[in-house]
Amino acid sequence: MIDTYRHKGMRKNMLDELRQKGIKNKKVLEAMDKVPRHWFLDQAFLEIAYENKAFPIGCEQTISHPFTVARQSELLNIKKGEKVLEIGTGCGYQTSILFFLGAKVFSVERQKELYVKTKKMLSELRLRIHLKYGDGYKGLPTFGPFEKIIVTAGAPIIPKPLLEQLAVGGRLVIPVGKGKQIMTVIDKVSENEFNKQELGEFSFVPMLEKKV
């Protein structure tokens, strides 16, 4: 996979745009500088891969906007070595950013085709990430608790298993709602006490419920 000066330049412009839109976290910006977004997209998007847009990645799914990736990553506030669960691996772009933020990443994808494609891609990149094919509503009980959980699809409800699998002191970042979503941050204060913040409107593809 090739990362030309031209792509590096486009990435710098993307980072400037993110700063202008209010992304301040240096570690997040550094991680987004390290991961070439165009590697995660089809050749057809090579020239526009760094625009603040969602592009199709197959199976009627889309890669998240760079701003959304930056904002969710910033809200997660990952510390090196933390165990992070991602729901919705998709093309693996956000997944790779979590890895470069120093997290021990577990990611669940509901679409078999995307799971297989992304698993191959991330292993070619030699990124040690635990990818699972399954239903994100259930989380990954055998691997929890997680210090941080991120959901990258629009969730009609907050799945209870995710709250259960969150470590005390941990944080869940999840876009909640049908149609448009409200970015919701939930901090687990004690085993059954949670603090909730709602942080503006975003637009995600829906989290699939009863997929056959």
Ligand code: SAH
């Ligand atoms: N963050 C990724 C994907 C965003 S799209 C990226 O930027 O590429 C949302 C992803 O969530 C899609 O890949 C979709 O298939 C997946 N998804 C939807 N419902 C899910 C569920 N119940 N469990 C796990 N993944 C799910």
